[in-house]
Amino acid sequence: MRKPETIETLYLDFDGFFASVMQQAMPHLRGKPVGVIPFDTASAQYTTVIACSKEAKARGVQNVMRVPEARAICPDIVLVMQRPDLFRWAHGALLNEISCEIPIETVKSIDELCCTLTKSDIGDPQGLARRLKSFIAENIGPHITCSIGYAANRLLAKMACKMDKPNGVTIWRPEDMPRPLQDLPLTEVPGIGGRMEKRLAAAGVNQMEGLLDLQPKQARALWGNVTGERLWYALHGYALKAEPTGRGMYGHGRVLPPEWRNLDKAYDCARLLLIKAARRMRRDRFYTNRLWVWLDLRKGAWVQCRDIPSAHDDKAILSALDILWEKARDDLARHKIEIVRVGVTLSDLTPANARKRDLFHADDEDRQKWERLTADMDGLNRKFGKRVLSLGPLTPPPGGYAGGKIAYTRIPSAEDFW
Known part of the structure; x- marks a missing residue:
């Protein structure tokens, strides 16, 4: 298994995507604490803030927070109904801007993507980040910002991307690892939620240092499948390709007013x-x-x-x-x-x-x-x-x-x- 000697992956995450797209499209929302809700304001008291702007987050509002609780924390929060069609349009326009500068390897979600770096990009990652942010601001709008992480593989780049939000750039070079990981809680690792954290704690793994000190087969046993072993190699800077997944179902759900x-x-x-x-x-x-x-x-x-x-x-x-x-x-x-x-x-x-x-x-x-x-x-x-x-x-x-x-x-x- 190959272990890169330099950064190879860029991970980009748009900041507060739903709310920032609404602020870009609707000038009267700019600079205000905005909460995006699934229903119109007549039903707002029964629903949840599904996304919020950086101004709302600075006041303590969080995504997936009940509206009454959000209003108690931030009385002047502006509630706006979601616009999936607008979000989809913005997603396509942003991908177009980014792909003009660097090929997009994988679109992970509506607001996250990753790219494989070229040799020139590896030599000047800060310059690449500045160009991408500049193209987005000039051609889409300055109210949609992004955070960027660089690392040897996708998982580490995703984690680095979260370190300096919003609108930050973080570079984790292989020679610096694993020092940037050591003070992070285990739940900062993608794939470790509350239940997995409890399972690790039962095995005596309570901190990042303990997770990194495991052997690959031990990680596999704790997860109960190959996911744990793959996660171990990714955290240790090895280059891993995502495993292909097959379609298992088609479905839709809807919260009713x-x-x-x-x-x-x-x-x-x-x-x-x-x-x-x-x-x-x-x-x-x-x-x-x-x-x-x-x-x-x-x-x-x-x-x-x-x-x-x-x-x-x-x-x-x-x-x-x-x-x-x-x-x-x-x-x-x-x-x-x-x-x-x-x-x-x-x-x-x-x-x-x-x-x-x-x-x-x-x-x-x-x-x-x-x-x-x-x-x-x-x-x-x-x-x-x-x-x-x-x-x-x-x-x-x-x-x-x-x-x-x-x-x-x-x-x-x-x-x-x-």
Whole structure:
């Protein structure tokens, strides 16, 4: 395994991305403590600040903080509803600016990316950082800033990137390691959360020094898989390539506004989310064999699944949803419930080129008809660049952007907003 003798990776993380994009697009928000929320301000007291500006963070507000708590800490916080379409546009524009200066190796999320350094970049990392920040400020806007980390590999560069936020540049050269790591808490290492921290503590590893002193096989045993061993090598400066991952599911979830927290409205939301998940699945040429529906209740949860033999058309998938929803009504309608969040997941995927045909379940004449009809609807929607046809009515919940959520590992496409 190769151990680089110089920095090889740049990791870039945009500072307070959602809030800073809103400030750049809306001048009246600039310089103010801003909190981005999922719903409009009429429902603000029931929701959470999903992202906040550097001004809000300086006042003690944190991401994923309940609005009443944020207002108690920062009474003049300005709450604005999320704009996933704007965030997606800004993401594309920023990638374009960066790629004009250095090729982007991997886009990690809506606000994080990494690049492999060229020889000239290795010789002047500060100059590269200045150019990138200058291009962003001049061509996108000065209110969107980024922090940059340099190191021998991606994991160390990501950790370095966090050291001088916002708008900082940190360089961890191999000859300086592991000194910059030694005073960091274990939870600063990507992949070590609260549960893993407790497991390490039970094994006598309470500080970074103890983690670094482990042997690779010991780390593997503590994690219970190869992840621990790979993490050990990455922390010790070895060059590791990310392992390829396969698609396991397609799904969407949505927190419901207060007036939608009943079975009828939750069904409308689930139906819309499911159609959008199925459309994404078809774009990637997969079939599903199982549908999951989950409801987060104010007290408890309801989760059920149903097998769907090798399906990808809207009719088969929505029919499975209707059957599961009748089960939900039977189980929940007798009780006074409040559905806080609804979600749907299409799992047990089969690539289209590996699909096994089944005369009785998946490929009778009726199923083939609905598959052709679904393909025609998808084609017309793509042609006009919006939703012009759907199987039955679609009723989006207040706040919009259902199915256009920006998850950590997924950046919505334009079609997700139809």
